[in-house]
Amino acid sequence: MKFIVGNWKMNGTISDMENMTQAISEIETENKVILCPPFTLLYCKNNGVTIGAQNISEHENGAYTGDISGQMIIDAGAKYVLVGHSERRLYHNETNEIVKSKASMAIKHNLIPIICVGETLDERKSGKTEYVIKTMLEQSLPGDGEFMIAYEPRWAIGTGLTPTIPEIESVHKLLFEYLKNRKNTPILYGGSVKPDNAQTIANVPHVDGLLVGGASLKPETFLPIIKSVK
Numbered sequence: 001m002k003f004i005v006g007n008w009k010m011n012g013t014i015s016d017m018e019n020m021t022q023a024i025s026e027i028e029t030e031n032k033v034i035l036c037p038p039f040t041l042l043y044c045k046n047n048g049v050t051i052g053a054q055n056i057s058e059h060e061n062g063a064y065t066g067d068i069s070g071q072m073i074i075d076a077g078a079k080y081v082l083v084g085h086s087e088r089r090l091y092h093n094e095t096n097e098i099v100k101s102k103a104s105m106a107i108k109h110n111l112i113p114i115i116c117v118g119e120t121l122d123e124r125k126s127g128k129t130e131y132v133i134k135t136m137l138e139q140s141l142p143g144d145g146e147f148m149i150a151y152e153p154r155w156a157i158g159t160g161l162t163p164t165i166p167e168i169e170s171v172h173k174l175l176f177e178y179l180k181n182r183k184n185t186p187i188l189y190g191g192s193v194k195p196d197n198a199q200t201i202a203n204v205p206h207v208d209g210l211l212v213g214g215a216s217l218k219p220e221t222f223l224p225i226i227k228s229v230k
């Protein structure tokens with residue numbers, strides 16, 4: 001069983017959500033599928049598919065216009081939440097410290113945070129990948145509670161570029177070693193996962209699942225990914 005997480009980002013309508021969850025519910029798979037649509041779709045009919053949010057406020061509740069709390073997310077029926085996605089870090093200035101508070105808030109509300117880490121192309125080219133990933137882990141992981149990690153090299157997100165298999169393997173090994181004293185922390189890979197590379201990437205040692213952006217938007221590309229991963 002692998003985790004296959006779809007991140008819809010700022011895409012999707014009520015009918016897209018109903019169509020996708022219906023399509024997912026009709027296939028047979030041993031994988032655990034989690035769909036993360038925008039907040040507006042969390043409470044839609046989900047045909048039994050597990051739902052996650054894409055962001056969470058680090059605050060409990062109160063005067064934070066436009067923010068969504070952990071209590072609201074769980075109330076809407078979600079079980080997971082993405083935290084620290086590189087687009088949040090980049091466009092909303094989310095620091096490791098904020099990511100840690102958000103992950104802790106998620107755990108407090110019985111949500112499982114999927115905490116994203118990854119290097120830029122410059123960092124990779126200058127040999128800093130390991131250092132950057134370790135720093136992110138040290139500074140953004142909550143002290144305890146259940147969570148998942150997604151390794152998403154920033155330069156691979158939405159670009160069609162993917163790291164080589166040995167590159168993925170080496171970062172996942174590092175993550176596995178770092179997390180080995182914590183029981184069962186799944187480690188996902190994300191960044192330009194497509195139907196034609198999903199199975200190969202999912203078979204890399206210490207890859208427990210995939211975080212899929214663009215290819216999760218349409219059943220024509222998402223279902224083949226779910227089906228191909230064994």
Ligand code: PGA
Binds near residue numbers: 152160193
């Ligand atoms: P992508 O996005 O699959 O479109 O590269 C992945 C992500 O941002 O989670």
